[in-house]
Amino acid sequence: MRQSFTLAAKEKGKRMKAQGSSRRDFLKTAVAASAATTSLNLAVFAGGSDRLKVGLIGCGGRGTGAAAQALQADPNVELHAMADVFEDRLAGSLKILKEDENLAKKINVPKERQFLGFDAYKSVIACCDVVLLTTPPHFRPMHLRAAIDAGRHVFAEKPVAVDAPGVRSVLQTCEDAKKKELSVVSGLCLRYHKGFQEAVKRVHDGYLGDIVTLQANDLRGGVWVHPRQPGWSDMYYQMRNWYYFTWLSGDFNVEQHVHFLDVCAWLMKNQYPVRAVGTGGRQVRVEPQYGHIYDHFAIAYEYDNGSRLFSFCRHQRGCKGDMSAYVFGTRGNGTINESRITLDGPKRYFDKLGRKYKNMYQVEHDELFASIRNGKPINNGEYMAKSTLLAIMGRMAAYTGQLITWEMALNSKEDLSPPRYDWDVKLPDPPVAMPGKTKFI
Numbered sequence: 001m002r003q004s005f006t007l008a009a010k011e012k013g014k015r016m017k018a019q020g021s022s023r024r025d026f027l028k029t030a031v032a033a034s035a036a037t038t039s040l041n042l043a044v045f046a047g048g049s050d051r052l053k054v055g056l057i058g059c060g061g062r063g064t065g066a067a068a069q070a071l072q073a074d075p076n077v078e079l080h081a082m083a084d085v086f087e088d089r090l091a092g093s094l095k096i097l098k099e100d101e102n103l104a105k106k107i108n109v110p111k112e113r114q115f116l117g118f119d120a121y122k123s124v125i126a127c128c129d130v131v132l133l134t135t136p137p138h139f140r141p142m143h144l145r146a147a148i149d150a151g152r153h154v155f156a157e158k159p160v161a162v163d164a165p166g167v168r169s170v171l172q173t174c175e176d177a178k179k180k181e182l183s184v185v186s187g188l189c190l191r192y193h194k195g196f197q198e199a200v201k202r203v204h205d206g207y208l209g210d211i212v213t214l215q216a217n218d219l220r221g222g223v224w225v226h227p228r229q230p231g232w233s234d235m236y237y238q239m240r241n242w243y244y245f246t247w248l249s250g251d252f253n254v255e256q257h258v259h260f261l262d263v264c265a266w267l268m269k270n271q272y273p274v275r276a277v278g279t280g281g282r283q284v285r286v287e288p289q290y291g292h293i294y295d296h297f298a299i300a301y302e303y304d305n306g307s308r309l310f311s312f313c314r315h316q317r318g319c320k321g322d323m324s325a326y327v328f329g330t331r332g333n334g335t336i337n338e339s340r341i342t343l344d345g346p347k348r349y350f351d352k353l354g355r356k357y358k359n360m361y362q363v364e365h366d367e368l369f370a371s372i373r374n375g376k377p378i379n380n381g382e383y384m385a386k387s388t389l390l391a392i393m394g395r396m397a398a399y400t401g402q403l404i405t406w407e408m409a410l411n412s413k414e415d416l417s418p419p420r421y422d423w424d425v426k427l428p429d430p431p432v433a434m435p436g437k438t439k440f441i
Contacts, residue, residue, distance in 0.1 A: 052372065053080035055128030055152075057121045057143055058135030059093035060084075062157055065361065066132045066187075067097055070155070071106045073365035074373070078106050080128050081113040083120035084135075085239060090114055118421040125150050130372070134187075136242040137250055138162050138416070141169040148177045148184070153372055155365065157187035159258045159388040162250035164412035167389045174381020183377040185368040186384035188262045190338075192367065193360035195353045199334070199341045200266055207345045209331030211307055214267060216260040217322045218313040225289055234427035235418070244291025246395075246430065247416035251293040253280070253398070254391040257313040261394075262387035263325040263336065264309050270383055272390055273301035273309060275405045280398035282432060284316045292432045299394035311394055401435030414441035 054077055056067045067079055079097065084090040094114070098104045115123040121143050125131055130153045133143045140160045147154050154177075161167045177184050190196050203211070226240045242248035249255040265272060278299030285295040295316055301309040324337035332345035343349040358366075371378045393409035396402075419425055 050076070052077045052130055052369070053128045054078065055081040055083070055124035055131045056093070057083045057124050057131055057133055058139075058157075059086075059090045060134065062187075063132065063134035064093040064096055066134050066155060066157065066365070067093070068100070068103055069362050069365040070130070070132060070369070071097075071103050072362065074369040077130075077369065078108045080108055081115065081124040082109050083115040083124045085116065085118060085120070087116055090116065122146060125152055128152065130155070130368070133157060136239075136248040137255060138166075138242075138248045141166040141173070144170060144184075145173045148173050148180065148182060151180060151182065153183045153368065153377075155185050155187065155368055156384065158262075158384065159250055159254050159391060160186070160384050161388050162247060162254060162392070163414050163416045164389065164392065164410060165415045167385050167392065167410070170381065170385040170388075174379055174385065177377075177381060178379050181375075181377050182379075183368055183371045184379050184381050184384075185364055185371075186380035187364065188259060188380070188384055188387065189360045189364055190259055190263050191266060191380075191383075192363040193338075193353075194357045194363070195341060195351055196263070196336065196360075199336050199343065199349075199351065200263075202343060202349060203267055203327060203329070203334065204269065207332070207343055207349065208327060208329030208334055209345075211268065211327060211329050213307065213328040214264045214309040215326040215328075216257070216264050216309065216311045217324050217326070218257040218260055219320065219322045220315060221317040221319075221321070222285065222295075222315050227289055233423050233425075235421075235423050235425050238291075238427055241289075241291060244289075244293055246293055247418065249293070250388075250392065251297075251395050252295070252315050253297045253299075253311075253313055253395050254388065257297070257311070258387055258391045260323065260325050261309075261311060261390050262383070264311075264327075265383065265387050265390060267325065267327055268303070268307070268309075270386070271303065272386055272406060273393075274304045275403055276301045276393050276397045277403050278311075278394055278397040279401070279435065280395075281435075288429065292430045294398065294433075297394060297398050299397055301390075301394070396440060399433035399435065399438045400440045401438075402440055404440065408440065412441060 054070050056063050059082055071077060071079060082090050094109060098107055125147050131147045132155045133140055134157045137159045140156060144154060144156055160170045174184055223243055228237045238245045276299055280294040280297035282295050296314040299311040324335055327334045334343040338353060340353055341351040389409055393404055396409055397404045418427055
């Protein structure tokens with residue numbers, strides 16, 4: 001879904017000593033710790049006369065792309081600080097950004113503002129006006145809480161949590177952001193695509209009648225993997241391969257499929273299902289190097305009005321690909337994806353995308369910075385949190401083999417946090433979830 005940047009820096013295999021409190025401890029103390037911090041006054045930046053300092057937290061491919069787009073979104077911004085747990089990631093990201101001469105003019109990240117370690121995000125937040133949160137999803141709730149407590153505007157990449165406690169935290173944090181008049185823009189980028197916006201508006205206006213059924217497909221090949229090297233601790237290995245561990249990524253159904261699940265939620269006017277059943281498993285990616293996540297899911301969601309959402313995602317190479325949302329209404333059917341949109345209602349609506357619309361990744365940042373300049377904050381918090389929970393709900397149904405209601409998912413006590421954030425903490429590989437045996441928590 002996202003555009004990638006290939007980092008030139010090679011893996012160094014260094015283990016950096018950096019300790020941090022647990023997420024549970026952090027969330028208990030964050031409010032008190034931020035009491036002395038004053039919120040930004042939106043009016044200070046009105047008209048673009050004052051420079052906005054941008055901080056990047058998470059320097060992988062997505063973070064590098066987000067930083068590039070942020071620097072192009074406003075004429076008076078600078079990349080002021082960066083943070084990551086891996087030194088080579090940060091160095092590689094900075095190198096790539098500086099290779100673009102137009103971006104290089106807006107980069108001011110000396111060594112003293114290149115922060116490393118699990119607590120590095122705190123230093124970036126302390127010295128910047130806008131922060132880009134692009135680490136593995138597990139860290140999003142704590143980073144978002146710290147940023148809003150400090151009065152910072154935020155771009156938060158999707159998904160925004162990997163478990164229900166994280167979702168609840170994000171919902172509360174975004175309510176606090178509203179009170180502070182801070183912008184929170186979501187990385188659920190399809191909502192910022194003008195072509196998708198036009199199509200969804202037509203559906204909302206009744207072009208296809210009442211929605212009866214939705215289908216969300218995310219069928220694609222695999223992604224990168226970094227085989228374990230001698231000397232890598234459990235935490236180091238899992239952080240390098242964060243995608244393959246549910247506590248870090250949420251599993252494929254959450255980390256990537258959330259995009260088209262969110263499109264379906266958008267089509268339903270941000271209404272969410274009341275229950276779900278599903279299945280999933282590992283057929284192709286079965287070796288230990290692929291952690292413990294599934295390579296396919298199939299989930300059936302039901303709304304309180306009887307409408308259904310069928311969700312399918314697959315990570316298996318050599319298979320037919322499809323990344324689309326399908327909508328079936330009482331007056332016609334539609335297909336919405338990044339190649340084209342077709343709505344077969346009383347009249348046929350067709351839009352071949354890519355001809356006239358601005359890049360949606362750039363639009364996200366354009367609108368974020370415009371909201372800061374004009375003093376009209378954007379807050380995507382509710383839908384970005386609830387669409388994340390929609391994906392988590394599906395994972396719960398597949399992992400356990402049980403019927404999961406929306407209330408069960410939202411109120412789940414399952415906290416996937418590690419005992420502590422430390423390179424030497426013992427993190428044995430979690431077992432693969434077994435439907436019928438894995439319990440709902």
